[in-house]
Amino acid sequence: MSEQQERKRGSTPGNDEQTLSGKKPRAQPQVVAPGVVVKQEPEEAGAVMAVQAMDEPQIKLTFGVSLFHCQACLLPLKPPTFKCEAGHVVCCTCRGKHGQASGRAATYAACRERDAFVRDAKLPCRYEEFGCKSLVVYYQAADHHGACEWAPCSCPAPGCDFFTSPPRLVEHFVADHRWRVTKVRYGAACKLPVPAPPQGCHVLVGEGGRSVFLVSQCALGAATAVSLVCVRANGDAAAGAAQFKCKLWVEVELPSNKDKLVLNMSAVRSSDLSGGFPAADMNVFLAVPPVLLHDASGDAPDLMVCIDKACVPGGGTGQE
Known part of the structure; x- marks a missing residue:
C-alpha cells in the first residue's frame, strides 16, 4: 500500500487493541454491567471476545490473543481444542506435534470450556471503515478477510x-x-x-x-x-x-x-x-x-x- 493510499484512506483502528460493540444488555442483577473492559498487560496484543448465548445479554471484553491461539502452531484455536496436563491448549491437529516438541508423551483431554469461548469470540472486520459491518469469528477472520468484498x-x-x-x-x-x-x-x-x-x-x-x-x-x-x-x-x-x-x-x-x-x-x-x-x-x-x-x-x-x-x-x- 502506497503512502498516498494511506493518506487517502483515512485513519484505521490501532493494532494494539480491537474492540467490539455488543448489544445493550437487559436489566438482570446478576449480569456484569455493559461496557466492562478487562485488559491484559499493555505489551500484549488485544483481541475482542463477545460472550454469546441464546437468551443472554451481550457485553464486550478484551483479552490477550494468547488465550485464543494454539500453543503448538501459534495460529488461532479452532474447535475442538485439547489441554495437556501442563495446561497447554492446542488444536486437535496439533496434539501429536506438541507432544513431540515437548520431548515426552503427553495426555490430552477435551477442553470444552475453551471451545465455548473460541466459538463465540468475534471482532469487527478489518475493512469496517470501508463499509463492512460483519462481526467475524476470531479463528475464521483470515478466511473472511481473504474473501471480503469490501476490501479496498x-x-x-x-x-x-x-x-x-x-x-x-x-x-x-x-x-x-x-x-x-x-x-x-x-x-x-x-x-x-x-x-x-x-x-x-x-x-x-x-x-x-x-x-x-x-x-x-x-x-x-x-x-x-x-x-x-x-x-x-x-x-x-x-x-x-x-x-x-x-x-x-x-x-x-x-x-x-x-x-x-x-x-x-x-x-x-x-x-x-x-x-x-x-x-x-x-x-x-x-x-x-x-x-x-x-x-x-x-x-x-x-x-x-x-x-x-x-x-x-x-x-x-x-x-x-
Whole structure:
C-alpha cells in the first residue's frame, strides 16, 4: 500500500487493541454491567471476545490473543481444542506435534470450556471503515478477510490516489470523474457505446450494488481493444476461480453487409486497479478494427455486454 493510499484512506483502528460493540444488555442483577473492559498487560496484543448465548445479554471484553491461539502452531484455536496436563491448549491437529516438541508423551483431554469461548469470540472486520459491518469469528477472520468484498481498491484514473471499497468507488467515479454508470442484470445484455477518449471507461454495477465492473479501452495498433474487469481486491483468490463470465460483442451495419465481432469470456478477471486500467496485453480483450468503429451512418457502434455468474467449485455460482 502506497503512502498516498494511506493518506487517502483515512485513519484505521490501532493494532494494539480491537474492540467490539455488543448489544445493550437487559436489566438482570446478576449480569456484569455493559461496557466492562478487562485488559491484559499493555505489551500484549488485544483481541475482542463477545460472550454469546441464546437468551443472554451481550457485553464486550478484551483479552490477550494468547488465550485464543494454539500453543503448538501459534495460529488461532479452532474447535475442538485439547489441554495437556501442563495446561497447554492446542488444536486437535496439533496434539501429536506438541507432544513431540515437548520431548515426552503427553495426555490430552477435551477442553470444552475453551471451545465455548473460541466459538463465540468475534471482532469487527478489518475493512469496517470501508463499509463492512460483519462481526467475524476470531479463528475464521483470515478466511473472511481473504474473501471480503469490501476490501479496498484504487481509482485507476491517472494521477488519482482515491482508495476505498468498490461500492464507494462508484460514487467517486461519478462525482469526481463523471464516468457513466449503468446497472446490469446478470444474464441480460446491455448496450453501451464503445469506450473512447476522453471518457475512457464505463462503470457497470451488478444486481445488489456490491459487484462493480469497468469497461475500458486502449489503442491496439489501428484497432481499439475493449476489456472488462471486475473491481475487487481478492475476488479470484477468494472463490478459487473467477466469479463471473462475460460476453462482449459489436454489430455494425455497413453498406454491403452486417458484421458482428464476438468475445466470450469464461472468466472475468478481478483487479484492485492498483496498477491503473488493465493493459490490453495483460487481459482478455475484444479487438475492434477501424472498419467496425463506425457504421454506415458514420456513428460509433454499440458495444453489447452480457455478464453472468460463473460456476464455482462445489457446483454453485459466484456470490453477489
